[in-house]
Amino acid sequence: MRWRRDVRRFRTDPVDEALLADALSAFSLAPSVGLSEPWRLVRVESDAARAKALENYELANAAALSGYSGDKARLYSGLKLSGMRDAPVQLAVFSDEETEKGDGLGRQTMPEMLRYSVVSALMLVWLALRARGLGLGWVSILEPHKLARDLDVPTDWTLVAYLCIGWPEEEGKTPELEKKGWEDRSLSLEILKR
Secondary structure, three states: OHOOOOOOOOOOOOOOOOHHHHHHHHHHHHHHOOOHOEEEEEEEEOOOHHHHHHHHHHHHHHHHHHHOOHHHHHHHHOOOOOOOOOOOEEEEEEOOOOOOOOOOOOOOOOOOOOHHHHHHHHHHHHHHHHHHHOEEEEEOOOOHHHHHHOOOOOOEEEEEEEEEOEEEEOOOOOOOOHOOOOOOOOOOOOOOOO
């Protein structure tokens, strides 16, 4: 589980398409509410699309930095929070909020289950990628509505993840945020009883 860590430093070597397709096939095995399979993938390949996504990240990152001060701001400014400049494969993953597949089963009272299904599938894909030696970095410092417009996706798709995929620069089990002292990992789990 620790080997699954978020990767932000990638080699620029290409990823074999068959290997990538094999790892992404984990989507077809993932659970989803009502068997709705709401995940929608956009492979961000063109220079123009990547430039817009990177600009989006850089603006959101600058705004996030302005929310910190002192030591935390200094630490934040030194973190590498995206592999968007180097990752050979980049995917925007959306949830189709209006999918008819599954006939609404299990989401009448909790429509967010569609997005949770996408996240559940992403975890399987993440493990499948790592099992093949590939790294995945999940970029969450983005303005999702702007990215959706820039990628020209249907308006009923909600961004869940922007993924950077490729060969990690180095192998390790300790996430960069932990190494740099951003936060300590909790080693215990608190379970409330009612």
